[in-house]
Amino acid sequence: MGAGHSHRLYRHGHSPVHDLPPHCKLAAVFLFVVVVVSTPREAMWPFALYAVLLAGVAGAARIPAGYLLKRLLIEIPFVAFALLMPFVVPGEQVHVLGLSLSENGLWGAWNVLAKGTLGVAASVILASTTELRALLLGLQRLRLPSILVQIASFMIRYGDVITDEMRRMSIARRSRGFEARGVRSWGVLAKSAGALFIRSYERGERVHLAMVSRGYAGAMPVIDEVTATRAQWTRAVSLPAAALAVCVLGWTL
């Protein structure tokens, strides 16, 4: 039954990276991304070093390279945007293989591509080694506004419930001879979406009633206090610290 109970992004396992407390990992990824973004784009080699650092973390987390690369595909829409930049950004032109490209645009594309890929890779490693529930606890620990954590946690809890409701509505529609085809069925689908919204809204009211009945007064009680030792923080922060060293070298060299 194990597979069905965790989210698709999470890759079950035990590794030094899996075992780190979620808020340490969140902080480490955030700092890493900040460091990467503040690296000058003209320095090419620091980005290669960042990639090596991430590969090291992925190795420690026992995430196979193929798995990580496949997850990186989510970046494609942004890559498409980056590839357009050499053609549309004004500035000095260079000629490559008979194409006239903007030099500024090329740097821009490289900037987006390199920093974006590193950021996505770091996030993918975080998501693969941290359960969704743990991420929320981590965010709560990092003092993210409680209302945001609550909204996210209700999304996890009720996502499946609402999907189920949507599926039942679809079965009910089809049982009465409706097949969604083309523009003419959009009206029916829109009404279904409206009905689903109202049902979910009413469920929200009932859930709120149940929460108030059990003593909810606006704040989620802290049930699981996540804590980290100094050693765990040190291990988590070693990634952004190493990246920072690379970044400083990138600025000075």
Next chain:
Amino acid sequence: MTEATVNAVNVPSLEVSGLAFAYPDGHQALFGVDLAVARGERVALLGPNGAGKTTLVLHLNGILEGGAGSVRVAGLPVAKENLAEIRRRVGIVFQDPDDQLFMPTVREDVAFGPAASGVRGAELEERVLAALAQVGMAEYADRPPHHLSFGQRRRVAVATVLAMSPEILVLDEPSSNLDPASRRELADILRGLDVTVLMVTHDLPYALELCGRSVILSEGVIAADGPTAEVLSDAALMRAHRLELPFGFDPSSPVALR
């Protein structure tokens, strides 16, 4: 000391007197309800749809208020300044467990109530496990509620309020949507609990099985109050309040009475 002990035994778990309530749109749902439930008693609240059962239940923990009359839970009046304590004392189990179970895992859901009242750490953990054990769901603590069967979810919903050690357990249609086996399992669990129970239900055999006493709420007033077998056997009374026994069910038969 003895006086206090005597008091604690004699004070009814629930005392509703002269409760009347009209919704803001003018619809009056309750017209002076009087009801007392002694400690440890199990009472079924029967009545046709629209009789005001839900309205009454929502008065018990102060979700609805502002009408005439009063509600006391173990002597404590339901009023603004007591709401936190009242909601700890009155455990309402709502009809749809998906509304009741809103946390990502069973354990966190059961912990919600006690944690909201300030219980932390080892004591919280202990309460959660004890409540789950009472409903036979201890080994499901780390599951998300969505992956449980309907009957299991209903049992966890009962555990979520048991964890608050309530004075009175209020169940809204506890047997609805349960298959016969889950229905029986829940009955076994409820019978084994040492807690006052008020059970809102249309399932008359279930009321007979679990509750010695039944109250009929009809058109906003208590229309009957007596031993369940007698209430269910009174054909004229039953007909007058749109209550019907399932086909072939005889509440006075020795099997039903056991």
